[in-house]
Every structure is written in C-alpha cells, then in structure tokens.
Amino acid sequence: MPDRKVLVMGTRNRKKLGELIDLLEPHGFELRSLADFPNSIEIDETGTTFAKNAALKATLQARHLGHWVLGEDSGLAVDFLKGAPGVYSARFSGEGATDESNNRLLLEKLAGVPLEKRGAHYVCHATLSDPSGQVVAETEDYCRGRILETAAGGGGFGYDPLFEVIECHKTFGELSPAVKSVLSHRSRAIRAIVLKILALVK
Secondary structure (H helix, E strand, C coil), X not given: CXXXXXXXXXXXXXXXXHHXXXXXXXXXXXXXXXXXXXXXXXXXXXXXXXXXXXXXXXXXHHHHHCCEEEEEEEEXXXXXXXXXXXXXXXXXXXXXXXXXXXXXXXXXXXXXXXXXXXXXXXXXXXXXXXXXXXEEEEEEEEEEEEECCCCCCCCCCCCCCCEEEHHHCEECCCCCHHHHHHHCHHHHHHHHHHHHXXXXXX
C-alpha cells in the first residue's frame, strides 16, 4: 500500500467503520466509507456465494474509485433449509423484503421442526482489493447457533432476534453490542483480514 494508506469500506453505512477504525487507524490508515465518495457505484450482488459477492463489491468499486476497498458479504445459513437463505438473506421473502417479512417466512419454513434440528450459522466473507481491482486478501468466518420458534430481544437487525447463540442462551437481539462485537461472524472475519492487511504494509 502507498504511504497515504486510504482504505475504503465498501458500504455507505458509516457505523460499520467503527471496528476498522479502532483496529487500523493506530497503524496510519485513513478509513472511509462509500458515503465519502459521491461518485461511488452501485454493485449488483449477482454472485452465488458470499465470496463472489464480496469480491464484486471490492474489486469493481476499487477499480472505479482508484482506492483500496474492503468488501464484505454476509448472511444466514440454516441447516434444515440446506443453507438457505444464504446469499439471499436480505431478500429472502422477495422484492420489497423487510426484516419482519423475512423472519416471518423463515419461521413458516421451520414450522414444526424441533429445536435440535434448527441449527444455523451466520457467515461473513471479507475481501480486500487493490486499486487495480485485484484481490489481495480474503477471510471468512462464522457464528454458530440455532433458530428459535419466537423472537427474543429488540437489538440488532435482520434475523438477530431469532438467532440464538447456544452457549450464551441469548439471541443476537438480546446480546449487548459489546458482546456481539466479540462473537459475531462479521467481527471475526474483519479481525482476521486486518491481520492480513497489516502484513501487507510491513
């Protein structure tokens, strides 16, 4: 990476910069989101895997902006549903999907399935692209749990109120942000790729 180490997170959600800022700014990085670039482009998530979608977000945006870009894609995989909703997690219930409609459909598909067969895991794949659009690092990590029959907790988003971390006896919707930041699939994947990023600039 160049001396002026600008790293763009491939999202317009500035809140997602928080952990990256804490981990990378002490090493001389300047963290930005797509909200800082009015000319950033919309990326169609046409990949059939989290890895492919993360690569699309990173490489296409990096080539367009001329900066290093970190893209990530994440979602929920339910064992009984053979990995669904997977890459379609955000639009599981179709066009115009909301968290509520997605959760409702998930519960419908698992109706009558006993708790011991409702295993699931969250997945996050993170990909770093250089300014030319070449993938230079990637990581993938998970958080395992199960889907409850009823929602619990008002925190988080998406499927969080249904996703129970078994060891904690609480859903992501019930866990504090501090605890979730340690356990979550996204935090694990980001921490892992940060180690690779730091190795690149040694």
